[in-house]
Amino acid sequence: MKGLKKAASSAKGKYSYPFDELTFNYLTDHGITYMVMADCMYGRRLPFVYLEKLKDLFVDKYGARSLESLQANALSQEFGPLMKELMEFSMHNSDEMKQLAKLKAQVLEVQSALTNNIEQVEAASAK
Numbered sequence: 001m002k003g004l005k006k007a008a009s010s011a012k013g014k015y016s017y018p019f020d021e022l023t024f025n026y027l028t029d030h031g032i033t034y035m036v037m038a039d040c041m042y043g044r045r046l047p048f049v050y051l052e053k054l055k056d057l058f059v060d061k062y063g064a065r066s067l068e069s070l071q072a073n074a075l076s077q078e079f080g081p082l083m084k085e086l087m088e089f090s091m092h093n094s095d096e097m098k099q100l101a102k103l104k105a106q107v108l109e110v111q112s113a114l115t116n117n118i119e120q121v122e123a124a125s126a127k
Contacts, residue, residue, distance in 0.1 A: 012028055012029050012030070013026075013027075013028050014026070014027050014028075014048060014051075015028075016044050016047070016048075018040065021039060021040050022037055022038065022039060022040065023037070023038050023039075023040055023042075023044065023047065024036075024037050025037075025038060025044070025047040025048060025051060026051075027048065027051040027052065027054075027055060029055055032055075032058070034051045034054050034055050034058070035051075036050055036051055036054075038050075043098075045098055045102070046090065046098055049090070049098070049100055049104070050086065050087070050090045052104075053086055053090075054083065054086060057079075057082055057083075057086065058079065061078070061079065061082070
């Protein structure tokens with residue numbers, strides 16, 4: 001519960017908490033916390049790739065619509081099958097998912113380096 005409280009209090013972040021042979025993985029973005037429990041054998045990368053894809057599916061389906069406007073259990077009925085499909089895909093294609101996670105991390109690294117370089121150029125030209 002402590003981990004969920006920390007994740008829920010954050011506007012954005014990733015958290016992972018090991019417990020016995022499991023990890024509880026949280027992704028918080030724009031006030032919504034996505035969570036998956038995974039066997040430790042999957043490591044940290046695969047659960048977070050799953051959560052990122054889950055977040056993208058959720059945003060694509062519900063967009064900016066307020067959670068308060070959804071009826072009770074509507075997410076279970078509407079979104080549950082999508083979650084199940086994504087979970088099955090992730091488990092049966094774990095190598096591809098891990099490769100995707102690695103590629104995404106590399107893209108983020110390059111993006112960060114480019115952003116830093118642009119800021120340095122702007123700072124140098126301002127002098």
